[in-house]
Amino acid sequence: MRIDIRWHGRGGQGAVTASEIVAAAAILEGRYALAFPEFGAERRGAPVRAYTRISDTPLVPRTPITNPHIVVVLDPSLLTRETIEGLREGGALIVNTRLSPEEVARIVGLDREVRVAVVDAVKIAMETLGVPIVNTAILGALVRATGVVGLETTLRLVRERFKGRLGEANVEAVRRAYESTHIETILPPQTA
Amino acid sequence: MSSEGSLPAYYEIPPGGAILEPGSSLKYKTGSWRVLRPIINQDKCVRCRLCWVYCPDAAILELDEEYVTSKGRRYKITYKVNYDYCKGCGVCARECPVNAIEMVPEPIGGEE
Amino acid sequence: MAVAAEERLHVERKKPRPLSTNSAIAHAVKDLDVDVVAAYPITPQTTVVEKIAEFIADGELEAEMVHVESEHSALSATVAAALTGARAFTATASQGLELMHEILHIASGLRAPIVMSVAMRALSAPISIWNDHSDVMNARDTGWIIFFVSSAQEAYDTVIQGYRIAEDSDVLLPVMVAYDGYVMSHTMEPVVTEDRDSVLAYAPKRSFPYKLDPEKPVTLGALADPDWYYEIKYQIVEAMRRALGKAREADEEFGRRFGRKYGLVECYMCEDAKSLIVAASSYAATLKAVLPRAWEEGVKVGLLRLRLYRPFPEDLVVDALSRVDSVLVIDRAISYGAPYQGPLANEFSGLILKHGLGVNLVSVVAGIGQRRMVDDDFLKLARLAWEARTVRKPETIFYGVRK
Numbered sequence: 161m162r163i164d165i166r167w168h169g170r171g172g173q174g175a176v177t178a179s180e181i182v183a184a185a186a187i188l189e190g191r192y193a194l195a196f197p198e199f200g201a202e203r204r205g206a207p208v209r210a211y212t213r214i215s216d217t218p219l220v221p222r223t224p225i226t227n228p229h230i231v232v233v234l235d236p237s238l239l240t241r242e243t244i245e246g247l248r249e250g251g252a253l254i255v256n257t258r259l260s261p262e263e264v265a266r267i268v269g270l271d272r273e274v275r276v277a278v279v280d281a282v283k284i285a286m287e288t289l290g291v292p293i294v295n296t297a298i299l300g301a302l303v304r305a306t307g308v309v310g311l312e313t314t315l316r317l318v319r320e321r322f323k324g325r326l327g328e329a330n331v332e333a334v335r336r337a338y339e340s341t342h343i344e345t346i347l348p349p350q351t352a
Numbered sequence: 353m354s355s356e357g358s359l360p361a362y363y364e365i366p367p368g369g370a371i372l373e374p375g376s377s378l379k380y381k382t383g384s385w386r387v388l389r390p391i392i393n394q395d396k397c398v399r400c401r402l403c404w405v406y407c408p409d410a411a412i413l414e415l416d417e418e419y420v421t422s423k424g425r426r427y428k429i430t431y432k433v434n435y436d437y438c439k440g441c442g443v444c445a446r447e448c449p450v451n452a453i454e455m456v457p458e459p460i461g462g463e464e
Numbered sequence: 465m466a467v468a469a470e471e472r473l474h475v476e477r478k479k480p481r482p483l484s485t486n487s488a489i490a491h492a493v494k495d496l497d498v499d500v501v502a503a504y505p506i507t508p509q510t511t512v513v514e515k516i517a518e519f520i521a522d523g524e525l526e527a528e529m530v531h532v533e534s535e536h537s538a539l540s541a542t543v544a545a546a547l548t549g550a551r552a553f554t555a556t557a558s559q560g561l562e563l564m565h566e567i568l569h570i571a572s573g574l575r576a577p578i579v580m581s582v583a584m585r586a587l588s589a590p591i592s593i594w595n596d597h598s599d600v601m602n603a604r605d606t607g608w609i610i611f612f613v614s615s616a617q618e619a620y621d622t623v624i625q626g627y628r629i630a631e632d633s634d635v636l637l638p639v640m641v642a643y644d645g646y647v648m649s650h651t652m653e654p655v656v657t658e659d660r661d662s663v664l665a666y667a668p669k670r671s672f673p674y675k676l677d678p679e680k681p682v683t684l685g686a687l688a689d690p691d692w693y694y695e696i697k698y699q700i701v702e703a704m705r706r707a708l709g710k711a712r713e714a715d716e717e718f719g720r721r722f723g724r725k726y727g728l729v730e731c732y733m734c735e736d737a738k739s740l741i742v743a744a745s746s747y748a749a750t751l752k753a754v755l756p757r758a759w760e761e762g763v764k765v766g767l768l769r770l771r772l773y774r775p776f777p778e779d780l781v782v783d784a785l786s787r788v789d790s791v792l793v794i795d796r797a798i799s800y801g802a803p804y805q806g807p808l809a810n811e812f813s814g815l816i817l818k819h820g821l822g823v824n825l826v827s828v829v830a831g832i833g834q835r836r837m838v839d840d841d842f843l844k845l846a847r848l849a850w851e852a853r854t855v856r857k858p859e860t861i862f863y864g865v866r867k
């Protein structure tokens with residue numbers, strides 16, 4: 161079984177780090193995983209994509225993900241039809257936004273059944289870290305909405321990645337996002 | 353293709369052509385290349401050592417041999433040419449500040 | 465070779481940790497107790513050297529890090545270090561490998577047993593920091609043993625195997641371990657690392673037999689006149705021949721001790737295949753995941769993964785080719801103006817002729833400057849290989865170029 165996650169963020173938001181933490185968590189949990197960014201313009205503010213592939217076997221393509229099971233959007237300004245390109249029927253869309261799942265579905269023109277999870281990661285990041293770096297908060301939402309990796313493994317890795325006080329602040333960000341994520345299954349318009 | 357039956361085959365040469373015997377260049381007597389031979393005029397020589405410094409083949413010998421010039425000046429050392437390796441380039445003659453070294457045609461057929 | 469019971473215990477599953485290929489290589493360098501590292505940073509190799517510097521700073525590796533001003537100096541220093549008997553390592557990519565080119569020949573000519581990792585990257589101009597195989601393909605006739613690896617784990621393992629092969633007194637050739645820049649260098653994945661004692665038991669330091677030593681003077685790199693030069697270069701031909709057997713032995717012994725082995729080439733889904741795709745590094749890894757989809761549509765194409773490239777494992781490749789009707793060779797470098805414009809395709813064409821194989825060859829150039837290739841592209845290549853059983857494709861196909 162394989163789960164492909166595509167991350168959409170802006171340079172500086174930590175999409176690549178988040179993609180790696182999820183892969184590392186899967187590896188610690190005994191699965192095979194790859195995490196890699198869409199290489200190139202690593203500039204603050206520029207749109208970036210990152211990929212995580214999790215699998216039971218090492219037979220995993222090293223290609224950009226075109227048909228993700230999960231799409232994670234770290235910046236609401238990136239919400240367009242393109243964001244959900246190739247997102248599988250029955251997949252999940254995790255978004256950092258103050259909007260509701262229904263509003264998100266409308267903006268991206270959702271035309272298939274998808275679990276949409278929203279969390280106000282900016283607010284959580286500001287309150288816990290004091291900076292709008294949303295990658296750890298969005299991890300909480302991802303774990304809550306998909307269970308793709310365990311919360312405890314994720315927290316352990318966040319603690320390792322960010323040492324000391326920063327680690328604890330990030331752990332708090334994950335936890336609060338985990339608790340405040342709002343999830344709706346959005347059905348295609350004709351069946352809704 | 354090989355005309356040199358006496359030279360070693362590839363596997364007889366140490367890898368990469370490493371030369372394992374130190375000082376093997378002593379076997380290579382470059383003295384046979386000479387057309388002109390340097391002759392040091394021991395009376396003129398002021399023992400400045402420049403020829404010894406400049407010789408590209410280390411063919412100038414600095415010997416602990418006493419020498420008394422015709423004017424009675426006494427030197428504790430003597431510079432001589434090692435003709436086994438001197439290739440006759442003339443650098444020493446050029447550098448000698450008192451023109452004590454003369455390049456003369458190499459005697460032919462061992463006449464000396 | 466007998467393996468001690470304690471060593472056998474190591475084969476038990478160890479817990480993998482998440483590492484990029486660059487980090488995995490740095491770990492291998494640490495676990496091999498390398499003595500001298502001389503390298504110059506270049507994207508996407510840089511984090512290899514950064515990680516090694518970190519190990520040295522943290523006291524986990526006792527090595528001399530030589531800070532040099534160019535790759536030319538980096539390799540020169542590495543060669544010199546190896547010739548003094550040290551275990552020496554360097555790493556580079558792209559333009560860096562090009563700048564080393566002169567010393568590549570000197571390293572093999574002097575028989576310096578060094579290992580170098582190459583995070584393969586396209587060549588300027590125009591500038592590209594992205595991945596293809598142009599750099600390593602330009603180094604294929606320099607007398608280096610060349611491995612292409614397909615995972616971070618394999619990179620770790622092959623750097624270790626590399627020293628065992630390079631330092632073997634029957635070989636004494638430098639080893640290059642090449643992997644796709646970014647696509648592998650910066651991808652995090654699970655890697656099992658071994659403890660230093662086991663690694664050194666497998667690859668004990670066997671320093672250069674004619675090392676520079678004031679107590680025992682030798683001359684290395686002397687002028688070789690026409691009576692001598694040819695024999696000294698021919699020694700490399702013979703050393704390469706012996707390296708093939710040594711590489712096989714090194715891989716098998718690695719498998720016995722650590723439970724992982726790769727073969728010199730890997731034939732994947734080759735049984736019952738009527739056609740093969742030849743690929744290296746990350747493309748081979750991707751094809752393994754994608755080919756089952758091809759078989760579902762009746763496209764019975766196997767993968768011939770080229771792991772050891774120099775010396776070329778001719779017997780194994782011929783054996784695989786002799787059982788199929790067509791072979792599609794993916795080149796990630798361009799041989800401008802050549803009969804086939806892919807360097808590997810030219811070699812396969814020669815191989816097919818040499819062994820009188822009735823195989824249709826398709827030459828495909830792809831992924832130049834990391835031109836995007838998604839799973840469906842690999843599926844298309846599988847179909848192309850399949851078609852070629854009956855339809856000849858005499859010209860190199862430049863897959864994905866805008867024409």
Ligand code: SF4
Binds near residue numbers: 390406407412433441
């Ligand atoms: S002629 Fe040249 S080689 Fe001979 S002694 Fe003078 S400097 Fe040396």
Ligand code: SF4
Binds near residue numbers: 399401431452453
């Ligand atoms: S350079 Fe002339 S003066 Fe000086 S030591 Fe030599 S021969 Fe004598």
